[in-house]
Amino acid sequence: ENEISRPKGYTVSWHHNPAVENHHFGQTHPMKPWRLTLTKSLVLSYGMHTAMDTYISRPASRDEIAEFHKDEYVEFLNVVTPQNIYEMYPELATGPQGYTSSIFGVGEDCPIFDGLYDFCSNYAGASIDAARKLVNHQSDIAINWSGGLHHAKKAEASGFCYVNDIVLAILQLLRYHPRVLYIDIDVHHGDGVEQAFWSTDRVMCVSFHKYDKEVFFPGTGPLDSTGPLHPDNPGKNYTINVPLNDGIDDEGYAYLFQNVIEPTIKVYRPTAIVLQCGADSLGHDRLGCFNLNIRGHGNCVSFVKSFHIPMLVVGGGGYTPRNVARAWAHETSILIGADKTLNPALPEHMPYREAFRREGLTLFPNLSGWRKENMNTRADIERIIRHVREQLSYIRG
């Protein structure tokens, strides 16, 4: 459509790889890498690629993945296939509908599908590349919408995540940056990243999520989980958890986000920020339970960007693919400073335009609806803000 010019005074890089888009977790699995194809369709059709350095990323090497993950687990991901899994682990073939016991976390949430290693190494490679662009000062904001898989552990797949690209990217940033702030707006708790950096003050993890222990996955991340308790552990107080109830709306979320993030940045003074933009916190998400609109979600991105700190932006969850694509396209426009100039009406000529017809051919359909009542009171939100301010008072100076 209309050509968009490069942002003035800073560089944005976009890291993607079509190799990630064509994998399938299985017919009934909610994770659809095809949402990345829809996102790319919007980004290209709006002409946003002309405002960024675009890179086709390369797969992460075994050694790069092993900077966080255990060798035996990386080897397992590398060799396992849907065909050989039962030969390798006959004990998995128990339940009638497939494997139930757990080897390296594989199972219903994290199935072994064709091309699994190719999928993992490619999304991880994109986040590592993006982090290196920030370290080299070739980029001020680096984007990888295929990354953000925050649940993966050192030797365990969890919650649709096999390789923790965020941890790998932060390890790259830590080679140069003294303090990295990690912010996670996926509706789920960012437990894998939190666990990896639990005992260090060089990474501060902040996750906003639905919290209902034993009911909502992964069941961790209460307000009082703030790092190791031992006074000599450097990680003490360097984790912030923001547990929420169903139905939070744009206004409550923006107020809370700004009142948590602003003092955190003032006190911690990060030299780089990693923002996980899981789009399952939108209203109408197939797995989520919040009521955010595309603009409400995007406001978090605008707010973080306003601090002018080098930033890695990754995707994450998001299970209504057309709304994931709307959110990440809108957030791309925010990052290149073009959000005010984009036409909210979707481009006339674009691949997969029909996929967006359900809520109307606009970037900003109404997603707040009435599916979930807002169960977060003003008092709940104020209590969280007070708790975070008190926590930050312990790390000042």
Ligand code: ZLV
């Ligand atoms: O968005 O799953 O509740 C980042 C992310 O944060 C569970 N899993 C676990 C605990 C035992 N299970 C349930 C097993 C179900 C397996 C298949 C689904 C299939 C259809 C529809 C929904 C689910 C599902 N699974 C919903 N919630 C789960 C969670 C994992 C959520 C991961 C979020 C990942 C990418």
Ligand code: CA
């Ligand atoms: Ca989160």
Ligand code: ZN
């Ligand atoms: Zn999620």
